[in-house]
Amino acid sequence: MQIIIFGSPGVGKGTQAKILASKLDIPHISTGDILREAIKNETEIGNKAKEIVERGELVPDQIMGEIVKEVLESERCKNGFILDGFPRTTDQAKILDGILMNLDREKPCLVKLEADDSIIIDRLTSRRTCNVCNNIINLKELDDKNKCPHCGAVDSFVKRKDDTEEVIKKRLVVYHETTETMFDYYQDKANLLEVDGAQSIENVAEEVLTKLSDCRND
Numbered sequence: 545m546q547i548i549i550f551g552s553p554g555v556g557k558g559t560q561a562k563i564l565a566s567k568l569d570i571p572h573i574s575t576g577d578i579l580r581e582a583i584k585n586e587t588e589i590g591n592k593a594k595e596i597v598e599r600g601e602l603v604p605d606q607i608m609g610e611i612v613k614e615v616l617e618s619e620r621c622k623n624g625f626i627l628d629g630f631p632r633t634t635d636q637a638k639i640l641d642g643i644l645m646n647l648d649r650e651k652p653c654l655v656k657l658e659a660d661d662s663i664i665i666d667r668l669t670s671r672r673t674c675n676v677c678n679n680i681i682n683l684k685e686l687d688d689k690n691k692c693p694h695c696g697a698v699d700s701f702v703k704r705k706d707d708t709e710e711v712i713k714k715r716l717v718v719y720h721e722t723t724e725t726m727f728d729y730y731q732d733k734a735n736l737l738e739v740d741g742a743q744s745i746e747n748v749a750e751e752v753l754t755k756l757s758d759c760r761n762d
């Protein structure tokens with residue numbers, strides 16, 4: 545099963561992708577992870593990407609596409625995958641089309657997780673990282689706002705610089721402008737599933753799994 549997961553920043557794509565990967569027994573392919581792997585393993589394309597990253601530039605679509613291609617064509621993705629972080633734009637979607645056409649499998653399922661912008665802003669501005677154990681927590685979900693539920697550290701929470709309302713709003717504008725048009729592009733190229741990302745993690749996972757099994761039976 546080929547699954548592409550996308551949605552608003554901070555809606556919980558990574559969390560859901562991990563749950564799906566374990567329930568469906570297919571790998572979670574996060575573009576951040578595979579880019580770091582390619583660089584670490586010093587593959588030909590990894591070395592190209594490394595130079596670009598070291599210059600502080602964004603990895604161009606073509607190079608990211610080649611990294612994605614290598615992974616999707618590899619043995620570990622032979623039964624499918626959950627792709628997280630690519631494509632983000634219609635141009636990237638076209639690159640992915642070419643890759644999937646070569647794999648010659650069934651239509652991919654596109655899972656779109658969304659929540660109102662106000663919910664996203666609320667979630668992200670109350671997100672903190674524990675500087676002792678590096679786990680990410682949400683202040684709103686804690687009874688004791690000063691104590692890490694993972695390692696017990698006190699006063700260990702730090703806020704990421706980009707988790708301010710202003711930065712998040714900018715990211716949401718970019719999201720609505722680019723990624724959502726990509727959803728339109730996929731209208732007849734994928735099975736489209738829309739799931740309400742404002743629910744609890746468990747309920748989102750359940751709804752995604754139910755919709756995925758319907759889409760397989762179609």
Ligand SMILES: [Zn+2]
Nearest residue numbers: 674677692695
């Ligand atoms: Zn901690």
